[in-house]
Amino acid sequence: MAALSLRLCSPPLLCRASLSNGDNHHHHHHHATDASFIKRAADLSEKSAGLTSPHPNFGCVIATPSGKIAGEGYLYAQGTKPAEALAVEAAGELCRGSTAYLNMEPGDCHGDHAAVSALLQAGVGRVVVGIRHPLKHLRGSAIREMRSHGVEVNVLGEDFQSKVLEDARKCCLLVNAPLIHRACSRVPFSLLKYAMTLDGKIAASSGHAAWISSKLSRTRVFELRGRSDAVIVGGNTVRQDDPRLTARHGQGHTPTRIVMSQSLDLPEKANLWDVSDVSTIVATQRGARKSYQKFLASKGVEVVEFDMLNPREVMEYFHLRGYLSILWECGGTLAASAISSGVIHKVVAFIAPKIIGGSKAPSPVGELGMVEMTQALNLIDVCYEQVGPDMLVSGFLQPVPDLLPVIPSEDATFEIDPSVNPFESSIIFFYKTWDLYGSFSNFSPHPIRMPYGDDDYRTWSSVEHYYQANKFVGVENPLAHDCVEKIRTAKSPEEAALIGRSKQRQQPELVRSDWEDVKIEVMYMALKCKFSTYPHLKTMLLSTAGSVLVEASPHDLFWGGGREGEGLNYLGRLLMQLRSEYLGESSVSAENTSLAL
Ligand SMILES: NC(=O)C1=CN([C@@H]2O[C@H](COP(=O)(O)OP(=O)(O)OC[C@H]3O[C@@H](n4cnc5c(N)ncnc54)[C@H](OP(=O)(O)O)[C@@H]3O)[C@@H](O)[C@H]2O)C=CC1
Numbered sequence: 113m114a115a116l117s118l119r120l121c122s123p124p125l126l127c128r129a130s131l132s133n134g135d136n137h138h139h140h141h142h143h144a145t146d147a148s149f150i151k152r153a154a155d156l157s158e159k160s161a162g163l164t165s166p167h168p169n170f171g172c173v174i175a176t177p178s179g180k181i182a183g184e185g186y187l188y189a190q191g192t193k194p195a196e197a198l199a200v201e202a203a204g205e206l207c208r209g210s211t212a213y214l215n216m217e218p219g220d221c222h223g224d225h226a227a228v229s230a231l232l233q234a235g236v237g238r239v240v241v242g243i244r245h246p247l248k249h250l251r252g253s254a255i256r257e258m259r260s261h262g263v264e265v266n267v268l269g270e271d272f273q274s275k276v277l278e279d280a281r282k283c284c285l286l287v288n289a290p291l292i293h294r295a296c297s298r299v300p301f302s303l304l305k306y307a308m309t310l311d312g313k314i315a316a317s318s319g320h321a322a323w324i325s326s327k328l329s330r331t332r333v334f335e336l337r338g339r340s341d342a343v344i345v346g347g348n349t350v351r352q353d354d355p356r357l358t359a360r361h362g363q364g365h366t367p368t369r370i371v372m373s374q375s376l377d378l379p380e381k382a383n384l385w386d387v388s389d390v391s392t393i394v395a396t397q398r399g400a401r402k403s404y405q406k407f408l409a410s411k412g413v414e415v416v417e418f419d420m421l422n423p424r425e426v427m428e429y430f431h432l433r434g435y436l437s438i439l440w441e442c443g444g445t446l447a448a449s450a451i452s453s454g455v456i457h458k459v460v461a462f463i464a465p466k467i468i469g470g471s472k473a474p475s476p477v478g479e480l481g482m483v484e485m486t487q488a489l490n491l492i493d494v495c496y497e498q499v500g501p502d503m504l505v506s507g508f509l510q511p512v513p514d515l516l517p518v519i520p521s522e523d524a525t526f527e528i529d530p531s532v533n534p535f536e537s538s539i540i541f542f543y544k545t546w547d548l549y550g551s552f553s554n555f556s557p558h559p560i561r562m563p564y565g566d567d568d569y570r571t572w573s574s575v576e577h578y579y580q581a582n583k584f585v586g587v588e589n590p591l592a593h594d595c596v597e598k599i600r601t602a603k604s605p606e607e608a609a610l611i612g613r614s615k616q617r618q619q620p621e622l623v624r625s626d627w628e629d630v631k632i633e634v635m636y637m638a639l640k641c642k643f644s645t646y647p648h649l650k651t652m653l654l655s656t657a658g659s660v661l662v663e664a665s666p667h668d669l670f671w672g673g674g675r676e677g678e679g680l681n682y683l684g685r686l687l688m689q690l691r692s693e694y695l696g697e698s699s700v701s702a703e704n705t706s707l708a709l
Pocket residue numbers: 305306307308313314315318319320321324345346347348349350352353372373374375376377421422423441442443444445446447449474
C-alpha cells in the first residue's frame with residue numbers, strides 16, 4: 113500500500129502511483145474496509161457537536177487485523193485528551209499490530225506529540241488518515257513523524273481512483289468544513305438558515321413570523337445553534353422578533369449572539385441585552401448613536417465599530433477572533449447582502465406546508481441584482497429531509513475546498529521538487545496555450561519525436577497527439593491501429609484529444625490493458641522529450657523554480673487542478689518533477705566545471 117502515497121521522485125514509481133494494477137481484487141477489498149472505518153472515524157469525530165464550542169473534529173478507530181473494532185475515541189473539546197489516546201486506552205493490548213483510522217491527521221498544537229505518541233507507544237502497525245491537517249503549520253508533520261518511526265501511513269486522496277475511498281474522504285472534508293475554511297479563507301464557515309412558507313415568505317406582511325416552521329424543526333435549529341460559535345441577525349429582526357437565539361436543549365454549548373445594525377436604532381428592552389447566560393456583540397458603523405452604545409455597554413453588551421459595516425468585514429473580524437462556524441438567522445435584507453459578499457457557504461431552508469400570501473411579505477433573500485434565471489446560484493450536494501411536517505432542504509453555495517490535490521502536501525511537494533518551499537511558494541497556473549506559460553500546456557504546438565513500435569521513431573504534432581495515441585498502441589486489433597493513425601494525423605491537439613477520449617469511452621476494448629498503469633509514465637516521457645527538444649521551453653520551465661505549477665483545467669480532475677482545486681494536478685506535478693531533474697543536472701554540471709578548474 114505504501115506505493116499509493118504520492119512519490120513522484122523516480123519514474124519507476126510513477127506507474128505504481130497510478131494504481132489500478134494487477135491485484136485489483138485485493139485492493140478493492142482493502143479500500144472498502146478502509147473506507148468504512150474512516151467513515152466511522154469521521155462520524156465519531158462529530159460526537160461533541162452541539163455540546164462544546166466548534167473545534168477541529170477528530171475521531172479514531174482502532175481495528176484488529178481481522179477487521180474488528182478494538183477501540184474508539186473522539187476529541188470532546190479543545191484541550192481534552194486526543195481521540196487517538198482515548199482509542200488506544202479503550203483497545204488496550206489489542207493495539208499491537210492493529211490499524212488506526214483517523215479522519216484527520218493529528219495536529220500537535222501544544223508540542224506534546226500526545227496523539228502520535230499514543231499510537232506509537234501502543235505499537236499500532238498501520239495508520240490510515242482521511243485528510244491531512246488543513247492548517248499549514250501542522251500539515252504533514254504528524255504523518256512524517258509516524259513514518260519516521262516505521263509506521264505505515266496511508267493518506268486517502270493520494271489514492272484517487274477508488275470511488276469508495278473518495279466517498280470516505282468527502283465525509284472527512286465535510287466533518288471539518290469549518291476548519292478547512294479557516295485554513296484557506298479569511299472568513300469563518302457560514303451557514304444561512306431560514307424558515308419559509310410554501311409560498312416563499314419568512315413572515316406575514318405585518319412582519320409577524322412566530323411560527324412558520326414546526327416545533328420539531330425549531331428543535332433542529334437549536335441543534336444548529338449549538339454547533340456554531342455565533343448566531344447573527346440584523347437590527348430589523350431584533351425590532352420585529354425580539355429573539356433570544358439560545359440553544360435551548362438544556363445543556364451544551366450556546367453560541368455568542370451577534371447583531372449587525374447600522375442605525376443602532378434598537379429597543380432599550382430586548383432579550384438579547386440579557387447577557388447573564390450568553391454574551392451579545394453588536395456590530396455597528398463607526399460613530400453610530402454614541403449614547404446608545406454607552407447604554408449597551410452598561411448592559412454588558414459588547415459593541416464593535418466598523419469603518420465599513422458589511423458582512424465581509426464583520427466575518428473577517430470574527431475570523432481573527434478565532435470563530436470557526438457562524439449561523440446566519442437574519443431576514444432577507446441582510447441575507448442578500450451576505451450572499452453577495454460571498455461569505456455564505458451553506459444554506460439550510462425549512463419549508464413549511466403553509467401559505468400566507470401577501471405581495472409585501474418578506475422573502476428569505478432580498479435583492480441580488482440578478483436579471484436572468486441563468487444567473488441563479490446553484491446549490492451543490494443538496495440534501496432533502498422531512499422534519500415533522502416540514503421539508504428541510506440544504507446544500508452548499510460554495511464547495512468545501514479540497515486543499516490536498518492541487519497544492520501537494522508539504523511532503524509530496526518536497527518529493528516532487530525539493531527546491532520548492534511550500535510555505536513560501538507562489539502558484540503559477542497555466543492552461544490556454546496563448547496565455548502566459550501557455551507553452552506548458554499539452555496543446556502547445558511543439559512536435560516531438562518519440563519511439564514507436566520496436567525501434568522506429570515518429571513525429572507527433574503535440575504531446576497531446578502522442579499521449580492520446582498511446583492509449584491504443586500495441587493492441588492486436590486493426591481498429592486500434594486505425595485509432596492511432598487517426599489521432600496521429602488529427603489536425604489539432606484538440607481533435608486528437610476528442611478522438612482519443614471518445615474512442616476510449618465508446619470502445620474500451622481497444623484501449624491497451626495496462627493503460628492506467630503506464631499513462632503517467634507515457635506523459636512523463638513525452639514531456640521530457642518536449643522540454644529537451646526546445647531549449648527555450650526548458651529555460652522557461654527552469655525560470656519557474658520555487659513555484660508550484662498547476663494546470664488550471666476546470667474539467668480534468670486527473671491531469672488538471674479542477675475548478676475549485678479538487679483535481680490532482682498530475683500535469684503540474686510532472687512538470688515540477690522534470691524541473692527538479694533539470695535543476696539537479698545543472699547543479700551537477702556546475703560542480704564538474706568547478707572541479708575542472
Ligand atoms: N422566518 C425566518 O427564518 C426569519 C424571519 N425573519 C423576519 O424577517 C423580517 C426582517 O427582515 P430583514 O429586515 O431583512 O432582516 P434583518 O434585520 O435580519 O436585516 C436587515 C438589517 O440588518 C442591518 N444591517 C447591517 N448591515 C447591513 C448590511 N450591510 N446590509 C443589510 N443590512 C444590514 C440593518 O439594521 P439597522 O436597520 O438596525 O441598521 C438592516 O435593517 C422580520 O419580519 C422577521 O420576523 C427574520 C429572520 C429569520
